[in-house]
Amino acid sequence: MLKYRLQIEGQTAEVALDPEQGLTTLDGNQRALAWRALAPGRLLLELDGKQVLAFVAPAPQGKQVFIQGRSYLVQDAERAPSRRGAGGAGGQPGQVTPPMPAVVVRILVEPGKVVEPGQGLVVVSAMKMETTLAAPYAGVVAAVNTQAEAKVMPGEILVEITPEENHD
C-alpha cells in the first residue's frame, strides 16, 4: 500500500494506493482505480468506472494539476517548504521574496536599517503592477541581495532580516 500526504491550499490529506488490487483510498473512502498515462503530463483516471482526464505539470514547489477547470498546486507534505509568506516548518525566517517573476523597481532599505513589521523593503513590478515586499517582523536588515532593474524570481531572497531579540 503506497501512502502519500499531500497538501493543497494549506489542507493536507492522505492518498493511499494499492496497485495490486486496483484500489485507492480518498477522503476515507475506498474506490476502484485504473489509470493510463496518455502522454507526459496527461493522465486518464478511471475511478469507480468513471473516466476523468487530468493534466499534471511540474511546478517550483510540487506539481500543478488541472482537472475539470480546477487548477491546484499539489505539494508533498513530507517535503513541501512553508507556504509563501508564512514562516514555519521548512521556511527560513526573514525571507523576503517576490510572489511572481518581476523586475526590481526600487530598494527602500540598506544593511543596518532597523525595520518594523510591515515596513516596505523592495518595490517590484510585473505586468504593469507594482507590489511592495514588506518586512515580516521587526528586525535589522542584514543584507540586500538585489539591485534596481534586476529580474527576480519567487524563491530568491531579496532582503535578509535578522529578527530583533524578544524582550520578555
Added chain:
Amino acid sequence: MFHKVLIANRGEIALRIMRTCSEMGIATVAVYSEADAEAAHVLQADQAMLLGPAPPTESYLNIPAIIAAAEQSGAQAIHPGYGFLAENPALAEACQEAGLAFIGPQARVIRNLGSKTTARGIMQKARVPLIPGMMAPCSEPEEMARQADGLGYPVLVKAVSGGGGKGMRVVAGPEDLAEACELAASEAAQAFDDGAIYLERCLESPRHVEFQILADAQGNTVHVFERECSIQRRHQKIIEETPSPALTPELREKMGQAAVAAAKAAGYVNAGTVEFLLDPEGNFYFLEVNTRLQVEHPITEMTTGLDLVRLQLMIADDQPLPFGQADLSQRGHAIQCRIYAEDPAQNFLPSPGVISLLAEPTGPGVRLDSGVYEGYTVPLEYDPILGKLIAWAPDREAARGRMLRALKSFAVLGVQTNIPLLIDVLEAQAFIDGQTFTDFLERHFSGWRQSLEQADLARLAYVLDELSAPAGGEAPASDTGWPTPWQSLGSWRV
C-alpha cells in the same frame, strides 16, 4: 486591395488580424520587441520586424520605428489592433504623412472622440442622450462644487483624456470633492499627459451596453447590434455577451439609431464602438466612442457571420459596405471570456512564466483567439491576456453551458489563470438570471477562493504522475498501467 499590411500590435489580436489578411491574400508584417522574439504573432507572420527593447515606449508605442518598419517591409497599410497606438491620432497622422493607409478612422476624428468633453459636445448637437454632466473641463474648486451641487451626489470625477478607470473617482458628498478632483487630475496628468477633469452624474448600478458601428467612405453607416460588457475587474471587462439580456427589440432599435447618429455626427469612417450606460429604468446615455476594433468584437462576428477585420480592410480600401442596415440580423447568443495569466485568489496578481502544458477547448460553436502556445514564456512586460474564448449557441442558456464545457476542458499549466473564477461566475445564479451590472464581481465574488471540489482527484493525479515517470524516464509498459513498486519514486510509505 492592399498587398501587404503591417500589424502594429502583439498577442492574440495581432494573430487574429493576420488570419483575415492571409485569407484575403494579403501578406502580413509583424512587429515585435526584444521580449517578444518568440511570440506567436512573430512566428506566424510572413515577415517580422524588430522595433526595439521591451518597454512599450521603445517598441509598440514607438511611432517612428513602426513607420520605418512599414517602409522597409513595403507594407502599404498599418492595422493598429486595440490598445497601444490604436486610439493615438499621432499614428494615424504619421501614416498619412508617410503615404500609408491607416486601418481606422481619420486622425481628426480619433482626436475629437478621444476627448470626452469634445465627444459630449458632438453628441449633444446630434441629440444623442448624454449622461447629465459638464460639457467642458474645469479646475476651479468653487465652480466644480457648484456643478456638483447641480448634478446631485454621488458625482463622478472623470479625466477628459481618460480611459480604463484612471483619473476617475466617485464622490459621495461635497466634503470629498476637492480632494477627489486633485487626485483624479494628478492621476490623469501622469497617465494621459492631460490633467483636465470634468464631472458627470454617477449612475447607480448601470449596465454597460455598447453598439458596433461600421461606416464606409461613401457615407453609409450601420450598426451591428450590441454587446453587454458588464462583468469587469479593475475597469477591465472579463466577460462579454450578445445579445444583451436587458434589451427589448424597441430599445435595441432606439439605441442602434442613436449609435448611428453618433457615428455620423463625428464624421466616422471604418469600424468603431459607441458605448452607452443603461439605467434600471431603461434610459440610455452616451458614454464614449472607441475608435478602434474592440477586444470583444468576436461575439458580434459569431452572431452575425461577419468578419469585422475584413470589413475594416475593405473600408480602408475605399470600398462601399456590401450591405445595408436592413440586411443585418443576429442569430443565437455568444459569450466571450477573456483568459488572463493571473491569480484571481490573490487579487488578480499577474502570473508570468512558462506555459508548461496547454490543452485548448474545441467543438462546434467554440472559438479560441489565442496568443500563446505550449512552451511559450508569458513575458512580464505586457498585459497578461492569453487569449479569448468565445462560445456561440442558439440561445443564452445553451451558450452558457457550452462556455462552461469549454472552460472545464481548457487546461493551462505553468501559469495561473482566471479560468476557475470564470467557471464560478458562469455558474452563479446572478449570471444565469442576467443580473450583470458593473459591480457584479464586488457584489458576488469579493474574497473569492477556488473550489476544492477536485482536490482529492488532484492528489490522486499527483501520485499517479509520480508513478508514471520513474527515474529511467520511460512510462511503464504494462497493460494495466501499473508500475512495479521498484519503478516508482517519490516519498511513499508502506
